[in-house]
Amino acid sequence: MSLLYYFRGMILKFFYRLFVHFEPYTIERMIRIYCRDIHKTRNGLCPECKELKHYALSRLDACPLLPRKPVCSRCPVHCYKSDMRNKIRNVMRYSGPRMVYKAPFLALIHGIHMQFKSSR
Numbered sequence: 001m002s003l004l005y006y007f008r009g010m011i012l013k014f015f016y017r018l019f020v021h022f023e024p025y026t027i028e029r030m031i032r033i034y035c036r037d038i039h040k041t042r043n044g045l046c047p048e049c050k051e052l053k054h055y056a057l058s059r060l061d062a063c064p065l066l067p068r069k070p071v072c073s074r075c076p077v078h079c080y081k082s083d084m085r086n087k088i089r090n091v092m093r094y095s096g097p098r099m100v101y102k103a104p105f106l107a108l109i110h111g112i113h114m115q116f117k118s119s120r
């Protein structure tokens, strides 16, 4: 019985590591899609989106639910300040569905991550 728990813990750890590893790439990709389509930026990001990306990545690093963090949209903490929260919401609303065909691998990882809850 305890061996089962041990393996279950190992598998969970593996999955959470995988999710956390790919989250910065997912956020970056979503902001890039949004900035290119909505702000018509051809190369890289506009200053506003650059700031948003920087903010989002710093929030991710400081996530209090690590290592077993849930997806941000289902997080009970909500660590974003309100203007950034609105901005990232718009980005996710626009880019979320487009991720399925623009970055299917990241979308798949995120889709699996959504099934996992925070351990706390």
Ligand SMILES: [Zn+2]
Pocket: 034, 035, 036, 039, 041, 045, 046, 047, 048, 049, 050
């Ligand atoms: Zn932009």
